[in-house]
Amino acid sequence: MHFAELASVQYKTPTLLTIGKFDGVHQAHQHILRRLVERARQLDCHSAVLTFDPHPDEILRPEREIRYLTTINERAALMQDLGIDLLAVLPFNQATSQLSPKAFLQLLLNHVPVRELWIGPDFKLGHRGAGTMPVLQNLGQELGFTIEPIPYWTLDDEIVSSTAIRSCLAAGDVQTANHYLGRPFSLQGIVVPGDQRGRKIGFPTANVQIASNHMLPADGVYVCNVQLLDDRRSFGAVTNIGVRPTFGVLGRAVEAHLFDFNEDIYGRSLRVSFLQHIRGEQKFAGIEQLVAQIGRDAQFAREWLEQH
Structure with missing residues (x-):
């Protein structure tokens, strides 16, 4: 797949193209993109996606806080797996x-050289959304391409959207979010030094630095799979997201305790995939109660992973 800024692209082959943010590349996106790829191959054309970076709302609605489900590089990798050419x-x-x-x-x-432009029923293009479906159909006739309307796609009678997935994650419902995504929701980041409290109480954790504009699940404890991106090894884990109220710490952190693992991984990149919510974040009366609860969380996570 060719992945580049539009300004550097000089395509010659007739192309079927769709336009959108495609944050998350969730199941509805995947359905559209697979159809696009299949149709392009039938017509001996290329398949392409035009996306935006940053999210248009960062410019048009700066008062809104955008939380991304995927980075642009993650979107590119997912689209490549689906067979998109550009x-x-x-x-x-x-x-x-x-x-x-x-x-x-x-x-x-x-x-x-667009041959077909695939757009959804609510799609609008251009200044103040002036490019509605009828406007774009007329422009297509003038400029030499056709419009291919994309119907809504539902899963279990629900319209799948990035907004719906963010709502699930904000509620800690990672299983529904994963169902809509068609894969586990994940975070990718570099392991940075923490305060070493986990190691001192017998549960060393990897403190994963996540981009500030990336969506996080609700504060709490989760069953996870953690992959070291440089050597592709994977480990079961229990991960805490939150402010660690027992210690009076401010600022949200993502801390993963990897099972059967004891290596120095500072500076290495991890992918943390969220599989099951265990509990919300709690404040404990003392360290002993916290250690006991972490032990129960770890046991629950190990048993869940064995069963799934």
Whole structure:
């Protein structure tokens, strides 16, 4: 797959393209992209996605706090696995937001020879959302491509969306979020030095530094799988997200206790995949009560992993 900024793309092959943020690359996204790839191959065309970075709401609605389900690189890897030929990224800024629908499409066509543009029923393009479905259909006739409407796709009679997944995660419901994603929700980051409290109480943890704009599940304790990205080894784990109220610490942290593991991994990259919520974060009267509860959490996680 070719993954680049739109400005550097000079495609010659007729292309079927869809446009969107595709944060999470969840099951509805996957359904659309598989159909796009299949149709492109039938027509001997390329399949392509145009996405934006940063999220348009960071520019258009700066008062809203955006929490990403996936980084742009994670989205690229997921799309490559689905068979997409091109992921083109358009940096979103004030100038981009001012483009008319026609100017936007002309910019796109300067780099990618679009044969079909696949868009959802609520899709809008261009300044103030002027590029509605009828407008884009007329522009397609003028500029030489057709519009392929994408119907809503449901899972268990529910419309799957990135917003719905964020709501699940905010409630600690990682299992429903994972169902909508079609894979476990995960966080990726570098292990940084912590305060060593876990090691002192017999449960050493990897303190994983996560980008500040990445979505986190609700504060609490989770059954997880942790993968070391450099050597691909995976370990069961129990992970705490929160402010560690027993110690009076401020600021949310992601701390994973890996089972049957005792290595120095500072500076190494991990992927923490969330499988099951165990409990919410609690404040304990003392260290002994905390240690006992962590022991119960770890036992629950080990048994859950053995059964699943």
